[in-house]
Amino acid sequence: MTPRDRLAAWAEAWLGDRDADRVVPPSGQTAWLTVASAGAMAFLAVFALALAFAAGTLADRWSQGLSDALTLRMPTDATDAQVDAALTILRTTPGVAGATVLDDAAQAALLAPWLGDGVPVDDLPLPRLIDVALGDPGPDVEGLRLRLAGEAPRAVLDDHGRWRAPLVDAAARLRLLSWATLGLIAGVTAAIVTLAAQAALAANAEVIRVLRLIGARDAFVVRAFARRFTLRALAGAVLGTGLGALALAALPGAGDRIGLLAGIGIRGAQWTALPLVPILAAAVAALATRGAAARMLRRID
Amino acid sequence: MIELRDAAYDYGGGGLALRGLDLSLAPGSFHFLTGPSGAGKTTLLKLLYGELRPTGGAALLFGSDTRAMDRDGVSDARRRIGVVHQDCRFLDHLPVHDNVALPLRVAGGDVASRADDVAQLLGWVGLGARMHARPPELSGGERQRAALARALVMDPDVLIADEPTGNVDWDMSQRLLTLLAELNRMGKAVIVATHDLALIRAAKAQVAARVLRLSGGALSAAGADL
Structure with missing residues (x-):
């Protein structure tokens, strides 16, 4: 046939x-x-x-989007030296592609959906946020968390898991x-x-x-x-x-x-x-x- | 070819009951089946072509017991049996030619290549000029002849006719009888159910027919008065 x-x-x-x-x-x-x-x-x-x-x-x-990044939230009273130390740890960690401190404009943009435009960021007790871009493969997050605990004890490393x-x-x-x-x-x-x-x-x-x-x-x-x-x-x-x-x-x-x-x-x-x-x-x-x-x-x- | 052996059929509920039916349709045989209205002639014919299966005894179609046959087996057997129903039972949306060719179509035959055969068959029953008409446009006699043509298109071994002359005049009855006798002479087994005793008497001149009477649920040879 x-x-x-x-x-x-x-x-x-x-x-x-x-x-x-x-x-x-x-x-x-x-x-x-x-x-x-x-x-x-x-x-x-x-x-x-x-x-x-x-x-x-x-x-x-x-x-995919949320797992490509981490956020390090420094306490509101963190000093610039502590922020720099945290940045150094992040940038020297294998698997981290980059780390950037969010400036006032970026933080204001994050708050805009809830508080509207023109938020006086300087007058608010806001934490300093560090946006951490991850490479492929990513870092050992638990190891990173332990290293950060030594330099910035009250900093919180958020892997977005509870949102994701x-x-x-x-x-x-x-x-x-x-x-x-x-x-x-x-x-x-x-x-x-x-x-x-x-x-x-x-x-x-x-x-x-x-x-x-x-x-x-x-x-x-x-x-x-x-x-x-x-x-x-x-x-x-x-x-x-x-x-x-x-x-x-x-x-x-x-x-x-x-x-x-x-x-x-x-x-x-x-x-x-x-x-x-x-x-x-x-x-x-x-x-x-x-x-x-x-x-x-x-x-x- | 087709045989009833001590066959019985009971509709139940105190209705019609046939019993002890013995009948054999051998090649070249011709039977008339007569009896009063409601005696069960049509029921007996249905046993012969497998539309009903006996509730007792056996009905054999070409050697196979209908009670043991599956649905396809019964369909295949029916292709070897031509049936002319009293009400003809056509598909009214198809022209006469297509209705006559229908058994070929359902059997998976090449209808186009048999178109001439179908036309010739329609000519033989005198409907050559009416082959494109729809069944509702035909007269009673024409419908009966078209039904006969449909029953013959598969060149069946057995022809069963249920009151084929019930709706036609005497002349048309004679024409149909002549056609049936001609088919019988070709070797086909024919059984005709009819209450028309004049038709049976007239047939004696054309065929050697056995006349059976169905009465009181039993089958017997008809009396000498026929």
Whole structure:
């Protein structure tokens, strides 16, 4: 069997053959129900997929971004000599790429979201913050902490772990939720297609009886209905996916300042996942119709 | 080819019950099945083509007991049995030609290459000019002849007809009978259920038919008055 023959056999097994399809009378309402519901579900699936990708990106970004740096918080009454000593320790530690004391402007910028612009930093008892950039591989953080304790006993070395862990955990849960939503959408699609197929099968019970009486095997009857519903679901899902893709493309571009909301979108290689939505919808429809047809055939006999 | 051995069928609930049915449809045989309305003629025919499975005894289709056959097995056996139903049972959205070719299609045959055969068959039953009409556009006689053509398209070994002349006039009954007799002479086993005793009498001139009467749930040879 050539690859082309194999492909044709596979397509016939899943989509049914055109000859079998012809024996099913044309139908109106169930056709539109299937196309419209598959389209709507595909549209939602595109957004669930985009959310899953965004959550994954966010988890990576938070995990990666915050783990690339440490912050050394010197006490408010630390002397310049203590700060210099701490800087020396940091800059001579293997795995530390650089250490910079945040100036007043940088500290004011950090406080601006809570206290507004023009914060009189000089009048506030603020700790001196040292931003520590890490190399790859990073330093031995516990060893560094011990060395700093000798020169600046009340300094606190923050590896952002207590911030990072819940954020990464939240993003991971969001990603899981998105995949669960996709599963739910597939389930609802299957339920709708099953209902539409059952309605069509019930309306065509006499056709099925005639086919059985003239020697049609169950597989022929199943293929006849499966092809129709699979193609309808495929058509609706292609439309819904296309509209979803357009809507995603119209979203504002991602920016660090507005975080997750602007991050919902599909970028680069992620676009290649979109064609899977109509394929999945067609597969779900094919399975749902096959199941409904098999149950109907058992009932008829 | 098809045999009932002490077959019984009981619908349950005090309804129709057939019992002790013994019948063999051998190649070249011709049977008439008669009896009053509601006697169970159609039920007996359904046992013969596997739509019903006996609740007692056995029904053998080409040597296989229908109670042991799976659904595909029954379908395959039906391809060797042509059935003309009283109500014809067409797919009304397909033209007559496609309805007649339907058994070929469901059997996975190459319908396109058999188009001429189908047209020839329709010509033989006198429907050559009506092959593109839809079934609802046909008269009662035309529907019966189209149903006969559909029953024959697979060149079956057995032909089963359930009241084939029930909805047609006498002349058309005679034409259908002539066609059935011609098929019987080709070696096909034929069984015709009918309550039309005049048709049975008329058939005696054309075929050596065995006449069976179904009454009170049992099968017996019909009396000499036929």
